[in-house]
Structures are given as structure tokens and as C-alpha cells.
Amino acid sequence: xxxxxxxxxxxxxxxxxxxxxxxxxxxxxxxxxxxxxxxxxxxxxxxxxxxxxxxxxxxxxxxxxxxxxxxxxxxxxxxxxxxxxxxxxxxxxxxxxxxxxxxxxxxxxxxxxxxxxxxxxxxxxxxxxxxxxxxxxxxxxxxxxxxxxxxxxxxxxxxxxxxxxxxxxxxxxxxxxxxxxxxxxxxxxxxxxxxxxxxxxxxxxxxxxxxxxxxxxxxxxxxxxxxxxxxxxxxxxxxxxxxxxxxxxxxxxxxxxxxxxxxxxxxxxxxxxxxxxx
Ligand code: HEM
Numbered sequence: 399x400x401x402x403x404x405x406x407x408x409x410x411x412x413x414x415x416x417x418x419x420x421x422x423x424x425x426x427x428x429x430x431x432x433x434x435x436x437x438x439x440x441x442x443x444x445x446x447x448x449x450x451x452x453x454x455x456x457x458x459x460x461x462x463x464x465x466x467x468x469x470x471x472x473x474x475x476x477x478x479x480x481x482x483x484x485x486x487x488x489x490x491x492x493x494x495x496x497x498x499x500x501x502x503x504x505x506x507x508x509x510x511x512x513x514x515x516x517x518x519x520x521x522x523x524x525x526x527x528x529x530x531x532x533x534x535x536x537x538x539x540x541x542x543x544x545x546x547x548x549x550x551x552x553x554x555x556x557x558x559x560x561x562x563x564x565x566x567x568x569x570x571x572x573x574x575x576x577x578x579x580x581x582x583x584x585x586x587x588x589x590x591x592x593x594x595x596x597x598x599x600x601x602x603x604x605x606x607x608x609x610x611x612x613x614x615x616x617x618x619x620x621x622x623x624x625x626x627x628x629x630x631x632x633x634x635x636x637x638x639x640x641x642x643x644x645x646x647x648x649x650x651x652x653x654x655x656x657x658x659x660x661x662x663x664x665x666x667x668x669x670x671x672x673x674x675x676x
Contacts, residue, residue, distance in 0.1 A: 424515060424518065425438060427487060428487050428489055428514075429476075429486060429488060429489045430487070434472075438515065441469045441472075442519045444461055445462065445466065445516045446663065447461070447663065450564075450666035473489075474508060477493065477507055480493060481493065488514060492506075514629070517628070517629060518633075522633050522637070523563075523668055524563030524666060524668030525554075525563045525637050526637065528561035528563060528667065529557035529558075529637065529641060530644065530674075531561070531669065532557055532608060533557075534674070539608050542611075543610055544649075547645070547646075550641060551634070551638055552610060552612065553610040554634055554637040554641065555612070556610050556615060557610075557637070558637075559596045559597075559612075559619060561667065562617070562667065563668060564619065565591060565667050566591045566593065566664070566665050567592065567621060567625075567665075568587055568589045569587070569588050570585050570587055571583065571587075572584065596617045602615075650676050651674055651676045653672075653673070653674055653675075656673050658672070
């Protein structure tokens with residue numbers, strides 16, 4: 399059997415998840431028509447190319463820009479509809495939120511809707527796919543988790559550290575600055591590789607060792623500081639529910655000995671499919 403990792407996205411218990419059902423739920427949460435789910439998934443995958451790869455695969459740029467333009471037009475239209483006929487969902491919450499009389503502009507509502515949809519889909523898929531692969535490659539640790547499901551929250555943190563779904567992020571330096579002995583000029587790009595930091599031997603004892611009960615596991619898989627992942631709590635719950643359900647329902651799960659198809663995306667590390675037997 400092949401777990402198509404496209405089936406592993408989103409909120410809910412793995413066994414109950416189908417691509418259609420899952421994107422239907424994402425659409426529902428946003429407050430857009432569920433019949434648009436396939437289109438939303440396709441845009442989300444194209445946009446992820448930019449999040450993870452833009453600087454590395456310039457050939458993909460036209461496709462990414464087209465997806466972005468189409469998504470902008472789509473969300474602009476939905477925002478107009480929601481203003482005329484409000485219905486529950488994240489977009490409506492963003493439209494009506496206010497603080498001290500200040501509200502988000504239409505562009506800000508659209509940008510936040512897109513980043514939440516893409517950020518929420520493309521990363522959790524990788525957490526579940528990479529995490530399951532890691533468990534299958536470490537049978538003793540997997541057994542330890544089966545024997546002590548109370549370890550699930552700590553296991554999810556270790557799987558986030560060990561095979562980080564989002565490997566790097568980038569910033570433009572706002573001013574000339576010296577960092578780690580390097581001179582960085584204003585507007586130069588700096589790439590922070592969370593995947594490397596999460597295996598830093600100065601921070602984590604035996605960093606290449608998978609230890610589902612690791613303590614003081616303050617990894618950077620969700621970033622840091624002002625832009626720390628907005629969906630971290632939701633992603634953690636999704637991971638916990640999914641791994642608990644898989645271990646409970648599939649006692650004989652094993653990896654098929656075939657080559658693993660990885661996404662060609664440096665930033666968003668994940669599988670296209672995870673071939674297993676059970
Ligand atoms: C395992 C799952 C996830 C991982 C590994 C992950 C990772 C990250 C990382 C590393 C950042 C910081 C990026 C930076 O500083 O440049 C981030 C930001 C963000 N994430 Fe996640 N994320 C996950 C799930 C989610 C979910 C489920 C949602 C939404 C429901 C979400 C929405 C966002 C948003 C909106 C931001 C931008 C926050 C800001 O700029 O203030 N993420 N995520």
C-alpha cells in the first residue's frame with residue numbers, strides 16, 4: 399500500500415482523512431466553498447515551490463507567479479462575497495477583527511488567508527510523512543511509543559527536531575550588521591537553516607540520535623520570535639492525533655523496500671509518497 403502524503407494533510411485522524419475530505423475541511427475553516435478544494439490544493443502546492451525553492455529553481459518561477467495571481471484574484475472575489483454575505487470562517491474573522499479601531503486592509507486579509515492556508519497544509523503533511531518514515535526506520539523507538547503512548551507529545555517534538563518539515567527561512571538584513579563573524583550588508587539575504595540548528599551538537603546531546611523522550615527539546619522547527627509559527631499549537635495536535643491513530647490501528651506497519659520519492663523542495667522537506675505494508 400502507498401500512503402500518498404497528499405492524503406496526510408490537515409486536521410483530523412489519518413484513517414479518516416482523504417484528500418477531498420481534508421481540503422474540504424481547510425476550505426470550511428477559511429469560509430470558502432468546499433467545492434473549490436482541489437483548486438486550493440493545487441495553488442497551495444505551487445505556492446510552496448516559492449516558499450521552499452524560489453532561489454534555487456528559477457524555471458519554476460512562471461508557474462508560481464501564475465498560481466499567486468490566480469489565488470489573489472480568487473481570494474479577492476471571496477472577500478467581496480463575504481463582505482456582502484458574511485459567513486463563519488477565518489476570512490470573516492480577519493475581516494471583522496479590530497483593535498483600538500484599527501482593522502486589516504483587504505490586501506492584508508488576503509495575504510494572511512493565503513499564508514495560513516499554504517503554511518497549514520504543506521508543513522503538517524511533512525510532519526506526518528517524515529515522522530512516520532523516521533519511526534519506521536527506528537523500530538525500537540516506534541515500539542517504545544507503542545508501549546507508552548503517553549510519550550506522544552514528546553515524540554512529536556523530537557520528530558519535528560529530527561526531520562524538520564520546514565528546513566530553512568530567510569530574511570533581508572535591515573542594516574549593515576556583523577553576525578557570527580560575518581559582515582552582512584543592508585538588503586543582503588540571510589538564510590537561517592533550522593534543520594541544521596536542530597542537529598546542533600552544542601545544543602542537543604547526540605543530535606543525530608532519535609530519542610522520543612528527549613528533554614529540554616527546544617527546537618526551531620516552528621521558527622523563533624516575532625514570526626514564530628502561528629499554527630504551531632494546531633500542528634502539534636494534528637501530529638499527536640495522527641501518530642496515535644496510526645500506531646493504534648496499524649500494529650504491523652512496515653516500510654516497503656522501494657526507493658522513496660522525495661519532493662524536490664529544499665525548504666519544505668517531505669515525501670511525495672510513503673510506501674508501506676500493513
Ligand atoms: C508541522 C507543521 C508546521 C511547521 C513545521 C511550521 C513551520 C513554520 C515556521 C518555521 C514558521 C516561521 C517562518 C519564518 O520565520 O520565516 C512558520 C510561520 C507561520 N506558520 Fe507555520 N508551520 C506549521 C504548521 C502551520 C499551521 C497548521 C498553520 C496554520 C493553520 C501555520 C501557519 C503559519 C503562519 C500564518 C506563519 C507566519 C507567521 C508570521 O509570519 O507571523 N503553520 N511556520
